[in-house]
Amino acid sequence: MILPISIIGTAVLRKKAETINNDYPELKQLIADMFETMYKTDGVGLAAPQVGLAIRLFVVDAGPMTDDDNDTFTKSFKRAFINPEIVEYFGDKVSYNEGCLSIPGLHEDVDRPDGVKIRYYDENFQLQEETLTGACARVVQHEYDHLDGILFTDKVGMLRRKMIKNKLSNISKGKFEHRYKVKLA
Numbered sequence: 001m002i003l004p005i006s007i008i009g010t011a012v013l014r015k016k017a018e019t020i021n022n023d024y025p026e027l028k029q030l031i032a033d034m035f036e037t038m039y040k041t042d043g044v045g046l047a048a049p050q051v052g053l054a055i056r057l058f059v060v061d062a063g064p065m066t067d068d069d070n071d072t073f074t075k076s077f078k079r080a081f082i083n084p085e086i087v088e089y090f091g092d093k094v095s096y097n098e099g100c101l102s103i104p105g106l107h108e109d110v111d112r113p114d115g116v117k118i119r120y121y122d123e124n125f126q127l128q129e130e131t132l133t134g135a136c137a138r139v140v141q142h143e144y145d146h147l148d149g150i151l152f153t154d155k156v157g158m159l160r161r162k163m164i165k166n167k168l169s170n171i172s173k174g175k176f177e178h179r180y181k182v183k184l185a
């Protein structure tokens with residue numbers, strides 16, 4: 001089932017999301033719905049708050065982020081992350097042009113560390129730990145921020161942030177090209 005996407009301005013996007021247990025109702029179905037929604041909207045990541053749920057869960061598929069067919073790790077980086085914890089950030093800060101399904105039509109350069117070490121439960125509630133760099137680390141950091149109520153626009157430079165203020169306000173009022181079902185505040 002395709003879920004409506006909460007747009008910037010909705011309260012759930014600014015909440016600190018709660019950890020969940022393995023008896024969370026219909027978790028498998030929720031994860032399947034989140035993947036379906038992410039693919040349908042051409043996203044590479046989707047966090048639960050973006051579908052109205054303040055829980056610590058996100059899904060990613062970084063495949064479309066690389067054109068390098070030899071980079072099989074990124075090509076097949078499809079995961080569900082439950083109760084994730086970034087335990088280490090490392091590497092140089094890298095700039096990358098980010099977008100977000102909750103902020104349609106806006107793309108801005110964001111600096112983030114090149115690498116992270118992340119601990120999380122997978123969709124079978126097995127504890128995993130991975131060290132990621134490049135596109136995989138980028139999408140994971142963006143989605144992880146969603147669980148703490150942080151949006152990528154919070155991380156752009158101060159001048160740029162001032163320049164996009166009106167644009168963000170318009171987006172929150174629904175003034176953007178509607179390509180998928182959304183929920184406004």
Ligand code: NI
Pocket residue numbers: 099100101102142143146
């Ligand atoms: Ni996002």
